[in-house]
Amino acid sequence: MIYTLPVLLATAALSQLVVQDFERDWQYKIGVEDMGEMPLTRYPQTKNRLPLVPRDTLDADDFANAIEMTDGSPVEVSIGPGEHALYRFDFTTPNVSYISLHYFTANVIEYPLNMSRLVSDEALDDLFGLNLYINDTTYAVTEFFEEGYASDIVYYSNNYVALNGTIYVEPYFQTTSRYFDQTDQAKFTFGFSSSELIYQWDNGTLADVVDTDGSSAFLQSSRYNVSADSLYRIVNETGSLKLHVFDEDGFGKVAGLLKSWAAVTAAQTVISDDLIQVGYRNLSGSYRLQLYVEGLDPSTTYYSILTFGLGNSGASGTVYSPRKFTTQEGGVCEFIYDLEFCSNVAYSVPRSNLTDNNRDLKLLYDAYAAAIYANFSLLMQQVSCDVSLDSRYSPIVTCEDCEEAYKNWLCSVTIPRCTTNSSSYFIRREAGEMRTEELQNLIQPQRSYYEVLPCIDMCNEIVRTCPASFGFQCPQNNDTILMMSYNYYNSDTSYDTCNIVGDAVLQLAKPDDSSAQRVLLDKKLWGMIAFTTLLVL
Structure with missing residues (x-):
C-alpha cells in the first residue's frame, strides 16, 4: 500500500499550479504567467495552516548554487539548527502531447x-520539514513528515511544446534552544523518480509472528501466488528482504519514525543477519515466506520490522509495520518446523529429557504421528476414490481432503503445542503427565508446561470431509471431554486460544466462561486411539 499526501499539479506549460491535500481537506489555486512571483488566491479554507508560505531565507545565489539531483537517486543531508540547504531537480519533456x-x-x-518522542506532531511540523519550489519562485509548498515520511506527486503536461523546468527542495531545521543546541543534527534523505516512489511504507506486516520459545521466534507470511523462481530470487539472491529485530530500548529510538525506511534500516538492531534464516515453503503451488530468528533472550520483549529493498542500489525500499512479541521462559518449550510428515506443524513443543538436539526432537514427534497415520492410510484404501463423481462418497469433497484433514488433526493431537504463559484456555501439564501415557514415555518432558489445545474446528473438518461410513464424531458444546481435548478460537484475545494446524476454517466461536473451569479426567480416557467414533486423544 502506497500513500501520497499532497499533490502538486502544474499544467499548460506550468502556467497554473493546484495544490490539494485530501486528508486536510483544503485546496488552493495559484494563477501565474511565468512561474516567477506567484499571486495567491485561496479557496475554500477549512484549516488555519497555509501550505504556501513566502520564504525570505533564499536569494538568487541560493538558487544558483543549489545541489543537483538526478532521477531515481536519493540524496542525504544533515543540517543543524537554523541551517538550510537547497537542492534542484531539472526536468524536460519532449515536443509531443505528453x-x-x-x-x-x-x-x-x-x-x-x-x-519524535519528546515533542508533539505539531511541534515537529514547526521544527522540521521540506519546502518545494517550482522554478525560482519564493513561494513554497511545505511538506511535513508523518512518522518520518513525506511524499508528493508532481505531474505536468504540454501541448506539443517542449518544457524545461526545475523543482527545488529545501530541507529546514528551525532554531530553538528549548529542545537542542547548535551541535545537534537532523538527517534527511529524499529524491525524485519518474518510475516509482523511492521510499514507501505499508501498514501491513508482510509476515506475522507465529510462535516463540525461550530463544527463538518464527514469522510467516500469508500465501503468495508467485512462481518459485521469483520467490527464490527475492529470498536468496537479491538480499532485498530483511528483518530488523529491536529490543525495547532500540525500538524506542525509531518509534516515531516507523514510516521511514531510511530510519529503520539505519537503526541498530540486537540480532545479526546470520542469526535470521529466511526461506519459503511450497503449499501446492502457492508459497509462504518463513523467517526463523535465533539468539533471543528468554522472557524478553522484542519488535520485528520487515523492509524490502527496491532496485539494486540498496538505497530505497518499503518499510512494513512492526510486530511486538515476547519470548517464553527458557528450558521448557522448543520451536520446531519443516517436519517431513507433519509438514504444517510450526510451533513450540515440550522439550525432551532424551535429547537437546532440535533435529532429533522433530524426528521423535514426526515419526510418532506418521506411525499412527499408517493405520488410517490402510482404512482409506478401502474407499473408492478414483471413480466417477456420481460414484464418490461426496460430490463436494475428495479423499485427498479427508486425508489432509485427518493428518492435520492427528499432528495437532500427537504433537502438543507448548507455552509457558498461563491462560484459562490452556491446560497445565506436569513434567510427568502429557496428553497420553504413550506420548509421555516417548518424549519425557523436562519441565511442567501449558498446552495450547487443538482447535475443535480441525475435528469438525474430519467429519465434514471424510466418508460418513467412518462414523467420526466430535465432542459437542462445552462438555467435559471437549474442553479437555480441544478449545475454541477467540479472536478477541492477543494470543492463540487454540492451536490450528493446516487450513481448517475457524468457527471463531467464543466458549462460555465455564470453559475456564477444567477438571482432570481419569487417565483411562487418554488411551491412544488411532481413529475412533469419538475423535478424542
Missing part, C-alpha cells in the same frame, strides 16, 4: 535527541 510524472518521497533518518 504527461510526465515525478514522484517525490522523503524520509527522516534521524531526529536530534530523539525528538
Whole structure:
C-alpha cells in the first residue's frame, strides 16, 4: 500500500499550479504567467495552516548554487539548527502531447535527541520539514513528515511544446534552544523518480509472528501466488528482504519514525543477519515466506520490522509495520518446523529429557504421528476414490481432503503445542503427565508446561470431509471431554486460544466462561486411539 499526501499539479506549460491535500481537506489555486512571483488566491479554507508560505531565507545565489539531483537517486543531508540547504531537480519533456510524472518521497533518518518522542506532531511540523519550489519562485509548498515520511506527486503536461523546468527542495531545521543546541543534527534523505516512489511504507506486516520459545521466534507470511523462481530470487539472491529485530530500548529510538525506511534500516538492531534464516515453503503451488530468528533472550520483549529493498542500489525500499512479541521462559518449550510428515506443524513443543538436539526432537514427534497415520492410510484404501463423481462418497469433497484433514488433526493431537504463559484456555501439564501415557514415555518432558489445545474446528473438518461410513464424531458444546481435548478460537484475545494446524476454517466461536473451569479426567480416557467414533486423544 502506497500513500501520497499532497499533490502538486502544474499544467499548460506550468502556467497554473493546484495544490490539494485530501486528508486536510483544503485546496488552493495559484494563477501565474511565468512561474516567477506567484499571486495567491485561496479557496475554500477549512484549516488555519497555509501550505504556501513566502520564504525570505533564499536569494538568487541560493538558487544558483543549489545541489543537483538526478532521477531515481536519493540524496542525504544533515543540517543543524537554523541551517538550510537547497537542492534542484531539472526536468524536460519532449515536443509531443505528453504527461510526465515525478514522484517525490522523503524520509527522516534521524531526529536530534530523539525528538519524535519528546515533542508533539505539531511541534515537529514547526521544527522540521521540506519546502518545494517550482522554478525560482519564493513561494513554497511545505511538506511535513508523518512518522518520518513525506511524499508528493508532481505531474505536468504540454501541448506539443517542449518544457524545461526545475523543482527545488529545501530541507529546514528551525532554531530553538528549548529542545537542542547548535551541535545537534537532523538527517534527511529524499529524491525524485519518474518510475516509482523511492521510499514507501505499508501498514501491513508482510509476515506475522507465529510462535516463540525461550530463544527463538518464527514469522510467516500469508500465501503468495508467485512462481518459485521469483520467490527464490527475492529470498536468496537479491538480499532485498530483511528483518530488523529491536529490543525495547532500540525500538524506542525509531518509534516515531516507523514510516521511514531510511530510519529503520539505519537503526541498530540486537540480532545479526546470520542469526535470521529466511526461506519459503511450497503449499501446492502457492508459497509462504518463513523467517526463523535465533539468539533471543528468554522472557524478553522484542519488535520485528520487515523492509524490502527496491532496485539494486540498496538505497530505497518499503518499510512494513512492526510486530511486538515476547519470548517464553527458557528450558521448557522448543520451536520446531519443516517436519517431513507433519509438514504444517510450526510451533513450540515440550522439550525432551532424551535429547537437546532440535533435529532429533522433530524426528521423535514426526515419526510418532506418521506411525499412527499408517493405520488410517490402510482404512482409506478401502474407499473408492478414483471413480466417477456420481460414484464418490461426496460430490463436494475428495479423499485427498479427508486425508489432509485427518493428518492435520492427528499432528495437532500427537504433537502438543507448548507455552509457558498461563491462560484459562490452556491446560497445565506436569513434567510427568502429557496428553497420553504413550506420548509421555516417548518424549519425557523436562519441565511442567501449558498446552495450547487443538482447535475443535480441525475435528469438525474430519467429519465434514471424510466418508460418513467412518462414523467420526466430535465432542459437542462445552462438555467435559471437549474442553479437555480441544478449545475454541477467540479472536478477541492477543494470543492463540487454540492451536490450528493446516487450513481448517475457524468457527471463531467464543466458549462460555465455564470453559475456564477444567477438571482432570481419569487417565483411562487418554488411551491412544488411532481413529475412533469419538475423535478424542
